[in-house]
Structures are given as structure tokens and as C-alpha cells.
Amino acid sequence: MINSLLFIPDISGFTHFVQNTEIAHSQHVISELLEVLIEANTQGLKLAEIEGDALFFYKENEIPSQEKLLAQVETMFTAFYSHLKLLEKNRICPCNACATAPNLQLKIVVHCGELQFITVQNKHKPFGESVIEAHRLLKNSIASDNYVLISDKVSAIVGLRENYRSKLYDFVKGGGVYDGKEIGYLFSTIDNSKLKLNSYVVPEVVVLDHPPSVVLTKEFDVEAIQLLEYITNYSYRHYWVKGVDKIEYNPDEVTRSGTEHVCVIDGKRLNFTTITKKGNPGEIVYGERTTDVPLEGLCQFFIIKSISDKKCLLTIEVYPETRSLLSKVMLFLFVQKAIRKSVKASVDNLKEYVRGNTNID
Known part of the structure; x- marks a missing residue:
């Protein structure tokens, strides 16, 4: 045999x-x-x-x-x-x-x-x-x-x-x-x-020594953890981010620090890496960083704080990275205004999307 x-x-x-x-x-x-x-x-x-x-x-x-x-x-x-x-x-x-x-x-x-x-x-x-x-x-x-x-x-x-x-x-x-x-x-x-465990990259916790260029806060009628899911689950992204053609990501992976995704907006590919920064007690912090912008880079943080079982507060902070004089001028004259407009539109869309899904539920 x-x-x-x-x-x-x-x-x-x-x-x-x-x-x-x-x-x-x-x-x-x-x-x-x-x-x-x-x-x-x-x-x-x-x-x-x-x-x-x-x-x-x-x-x-x-x-x-x-x-x-x-x-x-x-x-x-x-x-x-x-x-x-x-x-x-x-x-x-x-x-x-x-x-x-x-x-x-x-x-x-x-x-x-x-x-x-x-x-x-x-x-x-x-x-x-x-x-x-x-x-x-x-x-x-x-x-x-x-x-x-x-x-x-x-x-x-x-x-x-x-x-x-x-x-x-x-x-x-x-x-x-x-x-x-x-x-x-x-x-x-x-x-x-x-067991001799395999090594893995521990993503750097971003430390920022300057205030964000853009800050926007809005209240949502949804549980904090559910809002985090709408933001970090990229299958929802095209519902609320303006101009998104598609999102390339691993659908079988839970988003965590160090994961990557590609956002295709108006034909342009933006590569993002998930990052984090230290938050206050009771806050959930999710961040993304890209260098595929007309600056040296850009960090965007979504900070969620629970107000009640069915209500939370979302604060978005955007930190453009500028090192050269040209980048600083571009940020002051053009980029900051465009970022603010884009973030506001996305948050408004997210608010409507959440409201629609909450009503359906």
C-alpha cells in the first residue's frame, strides 16, 4: 500500500x-x-x-x-x-x-x-x-x-x-x-x-510639529465604529469622495497601519499609505499619506469621537508637506483653498451617504 x-x-x-x-x-x-x-x-x-x-x-x-x-x-x-x-x-x-x-x-x-x-x-x-x-x-x-x-x-x-x-x-x-x-x-x-516570529514593518507614528492647514468638523448620526467602517472600507469610498474613478485595494484585508491603496481620481493615480498619530483618550484616529500631489506630500487624518451610541463627531485634519519655497507659495496661493473645498465636498457627501444608509437600516 x-x-x-x-x-x-x-x-x-x-x-x-x-x-x-x-x-x-x-x-x-x-x-x-x-x-x-x-x-x-x-x-x-x-x-x-x-x-x-x-x-x-x-x-x-x-x-x-x-x-x-x-x-x-x-x-x-x-x-x-x-x-x-x-x-x-x-x-x-x-x-x-x-x-x-x-x-x-x-x-x-x-x-x-x-x-x-x-x-x-x-x-x-x-x-x-x-x-x-x-x-x-x-x-x-x-x-x-x-x-x-x-x-x-x-x-x-x-x-x-x-x-x-x-x-x-x-x-x-x-x-x-x-x-x-x-x-x-x-x-x-x-x-x-x-517561535522565532517573522519581522514586519512597524509603521511610524507621525509626529507633527505644526498645526493643520485645513480643519473641518462635522457631527454624524451614526455609531463611531460604523463611521470608521465607512471611511476605512474602500468599497464605500467612491460614494463620498468627489471625482473617484476607482479604488485599488485588497478587499480581503482589514485596513491597518501600513496598508496601501490607490485612488484613481480623474485618471490620476494617487498612492496612499495608512498612517496614524497619537490621539486623545476616546478618539479613533485613521490617517492616510500620499506623495502623489503637487507638494512634497500630504497627510490627512480622520479623528472620530463618540458622543453617544448613535452619534459621533468627525474631525478632518489636513497637513500638506512643504519644504521648498515654491511649495510654500503654491500652498498659500492655490493648494490650500482647493484642499479645503475638496474636503468639505467629501464630508458633505459622506454625511448624505451615512444619512441614507441609516434611514434604510
Whole structure:
């Protein structure tokens, strides 16, 4: 019998996370994490299916060596928790989904067996007893949601022994009865502090030593966090920013410090990076910076402060960056007036858009 590898990374806490957080952002977070796990595939595993909160990989007629298998497991745990750390450190959204994402955990089940295949809608999928067993092994008695489980069949092939110890792994014996059949396994809980997390860019917190050139404040009859969603979810941007042809962005990504998008206005491409600055207590601060303007650059901040459950105050501050004398003159004579006019039009449009959607709700 020729054995094939079955490899299932499963995000622990998914059901509770989705049911108890804002649905849109929870979907984005899970989507990002699944993408990260897929990109962390170093062993040429084939993706059979995305199963909600889990990925079902297989490698036909081949079982990687013990060294390669454990390295693959470590790579996926490292990628997963590196991304959670990025989400935690760079988040600007205070919603429950973004705030509680760092609580998610990962478990990986590794099994093997002889595979059969079925074709469903032209998709070739693994099928058979070993596939069922691999999924059954996700329902075990391990007192942790952060572990790797390697079935006895795989352990025997790769030479993994009980009580195997390393800096990351500490395997012990486990097992259970599944559909009347006893299946043994080795498992190791994972101590995240022993993972060497990938580095990521920590966006600079902008420090401004001069007052904004343009300030505009307006009250909105909507919850503060919902107004933030209208501003930071770029799918809404064309409804309220004047002259926008289209917005280019990653729709499966939660906007956070360091993310980028392109705003095409009257055919001109403006590249923006999400930034932040220190705000006062109770304020939500979202900022954007671009250098694709007739100055050295431009920073724009949206500062939202809750007034009540259904009312908030939005303040927009614009900081043109001028270093040369020519830029300063242009700002004084032309640019500042144009910016003020554009910001006012956008805020008025946003007000109307929010009012229309609130009335519909």
C-alpha cells in the first residue's frame, strides 16, 4: 500500500470568534490567516479544499522525512502567529474582531493512508477512509487548542518516537476511538514564545510639529465604529469622495497601519499609505499619506469621537508637506483653498451617504 500525506491546519476558536465579533472584519481576518498558511506551504502540498476555518492539504504517494515534516509544521505556526502579531500591533480598528484576533490559535493534524479520488464539479478531491480519519482526529481529548498531532501511522514511517524533545516540540502519546476504531497519535502543544516570529514593518507614528492647514468638523448620526467602517472600507469610498474613478485595494484585508491603496481620481493615480498619530483618550484616529500631489506630500487624518451610541463627531485634519519655497507659495496661493473645498465636498457627501444608509437600516 502506497501512503499519501494528509495535512490539516485548523484555526482554533473560529466559531466563537465569528459568532461574537463583527462579521465582516472576522471574515477578513480569517481569510488573511488562511492565505498566510497557504503561502507557508514549503513541501509542495496540494490544497484539496478550504473548509471554513481549516485547510485540507495532501501529498500523493509521498511522506516527507521527519525533519521536513516538523519543519513544515514549525513554518506554519511561525507564519500564523507572526501575522497575528502584525494584526495586533498595526490595528487601528477597535471592533471586537480586530481586538480579539490575537486570541486565535492553531492546531495541525497529520495523518496518512491510501487515497482514492472523486471528481466534483471538475475538481479532483481525495476521498476514502484515511481522509475521514484525519478529520475525525481534529475531535480529540487534547487539553489545548494549540498543538500538532501526528498519527501513529505517520510517526512509524518517519521514525518519530514518543518523548521526542526539541526546543519547540515535546511529544507525548495520545489516542482515541473513532467510529469504533482505535487510532493512536503523538502530539505536542506549541509554546508560542519559542517561535522565532517573522519581522514586519512597524509603521511610524507621525509626529507633527505644526498645526493643520485645513480643519473641518462635522457631527454624524451614526455609531463611531460604523463611521470608521465607512471611511476605512474602500468599497464605500467612491460614494463620498468627489471625482473617484476607482479604488485599488485588497478587499480581503482589514485596513491597518501600513496598508496601501490607490485612488484613481480623474485618471490620476494617487498612492496612499495608512498612517496614524497619537490621539486623545476616546478618539479613533485613521490617517492616510500620499506623495502623489503637487507638494512634497500630504497627510490627512480622520479623528472620530463618540458622543453617544448613535452619534459621533468627525474631525478632518489636513497637513500638506512643504519644504521648498515654491511649495510654500503654491500652498498659500492655490493648494490650500482647493484642499479645503475638496474636503468639505467629501464630508458633505459622506454625511448624505451615512444619512441614507441609516434611514434604510
